[in-house]
Amino acid sequence: MCCAALLLAGCMRKPETVAFSAAEAAFIKKPGTGVITGHAFRTRPLGQIVNAAGEVVYLVPQTGFARERFKNLFGEGYYVAHRFFPMEGERNAEYDAHVRETKTESNGRFAFKDVAPGDYFVMTTVTWGKEEDWIREGGVVYDKVTLTGKETEPVHLVLSGK
Template structure:
């Protein structure tokens, strides 16, 4: 019986690895200087709502998920293009199996958590173009596969905004 369980686990791992995409190596190096604008003081506010709609038309919010604000540098643009292609959504099953990235990249992002209703806010944002990204995942955490995935959109702050800039992260 144990042999059957181990064989099934090995097969599941092989299938999962085969379903996950791997990205080609980056051609653009991460530049802390190019991303430095995220650390500048700013008066901008970005508000948003992150959710996905199931095939059954039920809306699932990104409740409690980490939302990232990423400066749209050359490195980030290439990274997002490789991961998402022309879409603003990538299914959970298509996440890259290995996602080694320059550790400084994460140092030049900001994060917040989505509320239970999927809404989030970034305050004191400096002018610039950013990617805003999070996950909307549902299903049993112990299940073989989960549904949902990663969503993103881009937003630009000019520094002249008088109202918060709103972004919808739905994958559409």
């Protein structure tokens, strides 16, 4: 739920100055043969791996709007701690309509099939601790991927925040 707020909401952060363009994001809705697989996890301070079990994974077309949004959320990194999640704000329905979703398995593995060529962000949440705790450990991880349409094997990502 927090990840959805982070991805889709205007949130308590610097607002985007680039307008969303449905035409620029339209490639995500085209038919494709690409497959993106991945493993989402975080490593706790003492070395224990925590998988993103049952979490929603978002496939976001890299548009000017999305690039600015991710830069505002993540800065130069690929991870933002749970305590810094933006929790509320305005939604952009057009942006939401150009984002694909899937869920991770219990081992943190996920897949997107029939993906059209293009540049994408792939993002999910990895947290641990009690559900009712306001401040949990972990956070949101993402990575970038490009599909050319010439891939013969799935493109594999590791979403660990590094």
